[in-house]
Amino acid sequence: MGREVLARQPFSRHVGAELVALEPGRCELAVALTTELKQQDGFAHGGIVSYLADNALTFAGGTAMRVPVVTSEYKINYVRPAIGERLVARAHAAHVSRSQAVCQCEVYAIGAEGEKLCAIAQGTVARKDGAAAAAPQEGSA
Amino acid sequence: MGREVLARQPFSRHVGAELVALEPGRCELAVALTTELKQQDGFAHGGIVSYLADNALTFAGGTAMRVPVVTSEYKINYVRPAIGERLVARAHAAHVSRSQAVCQCEVYAIGAEGEKLCAIAQGTVARKDGAAAAAPQEGSA
Amino acid sequence: MGREVLARQPFSRHVGAELVALEPGRCELAVALTTELKQQDGFAHGGIVSYLADNALTFAGGTAMRVPVVTSEYKINYVRPAIGERLVARAHAAHVSRSQAVCQCEVYAIGAEGEKLCAIAQGTVARKDGAAAAAPQEGSA
Amino acid sequence: MGREVLARQPFSRHVGAELVALEPGRCELAVALTTELKQQDGFAHGGIVSYLADNALTFAGGTAMRVPVVTSEYKINYVRPAIGERLVARAHAAHVSRSQAVCQCEVYAIGAEGEKLCAIAQGTVARKDGAAAAAPQEGSA
Numbered sequence A, B, C, D: 001m002g003r004e005v006l007a008r009q010p011f012s013r014h015v016g017a018e019l020v021a022l023e024p025g026r027c028e029l030a031v032a033l034t035t036e037l038k039q040q041d042g043f044a045h046g047g048i049v050s051y052l053a054d055n056a057l058t059f060a061g062g063t064a065m066r067v068p069v070v071t072s073e074y075k076i077n078y079v080r081p082a083i084g085e086r087l088v089a090r091a092h093a094a095h096v097s098r099s100q101a102v103c104q105c106e107v108y109a110i111g112a113e114g115e116k117l118c119a120i121a122q123g124t125v126a127r128k129d130g131a132a133a134a135a136p137q138e139g140s141a
Helices: A001-007 A008-016 A046-065 B002-007 B010-015 B046-065 C003-009 C010-015 C046-065 D002-005 D010-015 D046-063
Strands: A018-023 A024-032 A070-076 A087-098 A100-109 A116-125 B020-025 B026-032 B069-078 B084-098 B102-112 B115-127 C018-023 C026-032 C067-079 C084-095 C100-111 C114-127 D018-023 D026-032 D071-079 D086-096 D101-113 D112-128
Touching: A001 A008, A001 A018, A001 A046, A001 A100, A008 A046, A008 C046, A018 A046, A024 A046, A024 C026, A024 C114, A046 A087, A046 A116, A046 C010, A046 D026, A070 D112, A087 D112, A100 D112, A116 C026, A116 D071, A116 D086, A116 D101, A116 D112, B002 B010, B002 B020, B002 B046, B002 D010, B010 B020, B010 B046, B010 C026, B010 D010, B020 B046, B026 B046, B026 D086, B046 B069, B046 B084, B046 B102, B046 B115, B046 D010, B046 D046, B069 C114, B084 B115, B084 C114, B115 C084, B115 C100, B115 C114, C003 C010, C003 C018, C003 C046, C010 C046, C026 C046, C026 D010, C046 C067, C046 C084, C046 C100, C046 C114, C084 C114, D002 D010, D002 D018, D002 D046, D010 D046, D018 D046, D026 D046, D046 D071, D046 D086, D046 D101, D046 D112
Parallel strands: none
Antiparallel strands: A018 A024, A024 A087, A070 A116, A070 C067, A087 A100, A100 A116, B020 B026, B026 B084, B069 B115, B069 D071, B084 B102, B102 B115, C018 C026, C026 C084, C067 C114, C084 C100, C100 C114, D018 D026, D026 D086, D071 D112, D086 D101, D101 D112
């Protein structure tokens, strides 16, 4: 079902995203690191790394909550230039409530030297449909 | 009314927070930079800078939405050691919907040389009560 | 010069990015919202919104610092589905030091009804070359 | 040595912070949840949760890098009201380079019902002293 959602996203097709694994609260999303996904130095462009993290967060949160969701916000730290033949994002839901899931994601570049961690992200996935939604009770003062 | 809320927060009293200004979607919150709010180098501790930003975000979002709210998440960049006699956080609501406000905040240190920007924050303020809450329709794919 | 950098980024060409305006500490970057940049609901995919924010932050920080830079981290809040004919990201440097610039960015969708704010981002742009770099003196305890 | 640093931070003494565990790249920092750390609803104030996360991130990054450091930025998601007798923040370094460490932190409330996850944070810890610092080579386009 995740593959269908991905297949219906023109942007995901445009960048060649591939759903490697999907289970409740976990998602693995990958792209082949083709030339068109790179920036001027030959590394993956930050935009494609962000895309992978954002989308993997959404899938991890959505499968955890089992309702239609959106990523409402996230932050990402790039920790190493993404060099290799393939990028893979692995996301999981760290906390799930009725209204949202807070998810974390790591993005790896896979090349001749194996996997290298390239980026780390954390964000909020929120339920989309109002009807049955509980209000967020989370938060600080 | 904001002053009452602040006065009912023991932690806000513990750090000596003072509500300087409050209007719909805007808040200015300050502390005198006493010794107990500092870290080992004589600067304000990051924790008090974060407290000010967090609380100012909540007030800005709450007055914009006019319902009970919580800060559900935020990020902060420290840009300069906070040195001076006083810290002031100025927050405003950048986007307001029925379910949440995205707010921004700048924290300044005020001393002999005037005001210096010390930190910049951005976060989500969400409505607290479920009953009348619209579900979040915001977000990406 | 910004246009040359952009033209040398295959991913930026792949998504059709266009540098609308660039001056020290400010950048405006846009894309035509073609089908391939959308997700399953007909809105812009979060990935393209993130790409625009990320790249505009980099340009705003780079022109402010006048050295080669990278975006080392950022956070983004999506506040409204991005619907329209065009997306434009406007970024500015909020604080600049020798080693980094903290930048903010707003992304708007432009359609028949004018401009609508879709996302708000904040991030760190860091200098790339080690040689002349000052160490970051910013930060909290 | 961590306890000495903490003892030299007046703000950490003011909130009663206690270093529970510290090893290279890992830190556990706690407070007793006394009345003065709470907000108007009897929960821990977001400001003290943020303080714990911020400081635990700094210690995790500093012990990983083995140089003087500052937390230059972080984001935090509050996922549950912090109710209980004690708050504990557990941070670890997720990626370490010469110039910075990207760290993650979870904050738990400990009460009669055991430990409950209250907040999740991610941030950058940067080296403080310029002299020997490598320039950040991390980042995206």
